[in-house]
Amino acid sequence: MTDPRSYIQTILPRNTPVAKEGRAFAPANIALCKYWGKRDEAFKLPLTGSLSVSLGRLGTHMRIRPADRDSLTLNGTEQAPASAISRRLFGFLDLFRDPGTALAVDSKNTLPTAAGLASSASAFAAAVLALNELFGWEADSDTLSQLARFGSGSACRSVRHGFMEWHPGERPDGSDSFATSLDADWPEFRIGILTVSNAPKPTGSGEGMKRTRDTSALYRSWPDQVTGDLPLIREAVRERDLNTLGRTAEHNALAMHATMIASWPPLIYWSPETLAALHRLHALREQGLPVYATLDAGPNIKLLFEHPSAHDLLREFADLQVVNPEEF
């Protein structure tokens, strides 16, 4: 076993700029079959596969240029070098660049700041895409996905738009652990972002995953859940079968939350408003509206539906932000 940097160096042709700058956009993504728990922390290798859809124009624009000193500008504001966010980003860039290669990074998120959507997946994916240009790697998307994974596991699903499946792989170096596109299009599919709280999460995802793995007896059955759900979701995407997709994705998300709720101390990411919105959604569904929910490690809800339901849903949830993944 080697360390991440040594492994990455074996697959990169170059570690210094060959262009004046690299520019890229990467979309955020929402998992329909969730990633929850690693089999290896350093290489960010997942215990199970997962499947996501990207969020169209919501994501991260990144520009990386050679410079005299490292700097990170985020949404127009320069970040202190000692800040957690700067240290995490440049620690990631250190995996790819020769020592002494200073870089100026300009990053802009188009994610609504109050939506509590993770920007780390789109940010690390955009960084890898920008480096690919700056360093002239000409890497294929499987390789870029693999590289993005070292920043944040779910970033491997953000190197392309659309429905992406992260294959967990088996090798210790993670060379078989990356996401590929389902190459499915579904023009009517929509995601509705329902922001019920913008308070910062009390426990981050990485720490939450560890606690779940270490203290939740029910987590032992989580791989069974994914083994059942993933093929159903993959097939439902290909068939554009909203009811199968929605039912399976909602079941999967609730089961992930269940593994957290069964941790100790309990990880209850839901707020009272989350539950009120979920109960309301279930009532709407009983009235015949084909709409489902997925939830990540936070209080907000993402609705899954098709374009014809948008009108009814906007009347129910005035603040709903509707996203078409194919519009970018």
Place this chain on the structure above:
Amino acid sequence: MTDPRSYIQTILPRNTPVAKEGRAFAPANIALCKYWGKRDEAFKLPLTGSLSVSLGRLGTHMRIRPADRDSLTLNGTEQAPASAISRRLFGFLDLFRDPGTALAVDSKNTLPTAAGLASSASAFAAAVLALNELFGWEADSDTLSQLARFGSGSACRSVRHGFMEWHPGERPDGSDSFATSLDADWPEFRIGILTVSNAPKPTGSGEGMKRTRDTSALYRSWPDQVTGDLPLIREAVRERDLNTLGRTAEHNALAMHATMIASWPPLIYWSPETLAALHRLHALREQGLPVYATLDAGPNIKLLFEHPSAHDLLREFADLQVVNPEEF
């Protein structure tokens, strides 16, 4: 394998009244290590063991007399013979009596009607205790517990006051599946009943258990949870160790709810108010107040604490009903 009535007849000495009436009180009970899921429906045999504490004076007073026709008076109101409650009770009494033995049952619950506490456990336990007197069985408490189990599984833990452990047993006839007392006393122990909603449950416990068993992948790990928790709770009761008891009981209750949340369609018994109260409780605990929660298949919360914390808790939760299990 035999049917419940045939089995029960083999252990009863008599099936007709020998006294003018039978009278009994049985307390409600709250599980600290939960019972969730049967290995046999007809014999109401549980998949795992469980452990409960009784609720002092809160329970069911029952009087059963020989009569010309069956009748059930509940809290002073005579119930229609075709009502669900009458049919369930007389169906139960049919297990024990000779055909043609008509009985008049007068039942009074001292449970606060709005608290959403199950009265079935105390009712079926009180019925068996009253029949023991009326029919002159002179049965020991292990036998009475076994008989009460046929009415409602958790009724087997209500035939005595105090901390009761339900041994799951292994035999198909359930002759080794009954509850015994821990014979532990804990004068400072208190239960606080926090009623956040008195709406009827959308899904009853029996149906909820079946759905969980049939659709929740995480339920496969539930027996592991109980195997870990039950000895800790038993020992904590004996040692009067509130923190170990509370931590383990709360973890156990949340894990049970997690198995339900991971069912399909999802069983989410919590209301927004449940979650608000849980988050408030966790904040109080972080401030140093030794208080824990347990929750059954409904939105209400039961707090677990010791007498010295009662004052602080009553200030936080004005509607809290404090119960001393040893006062009856």
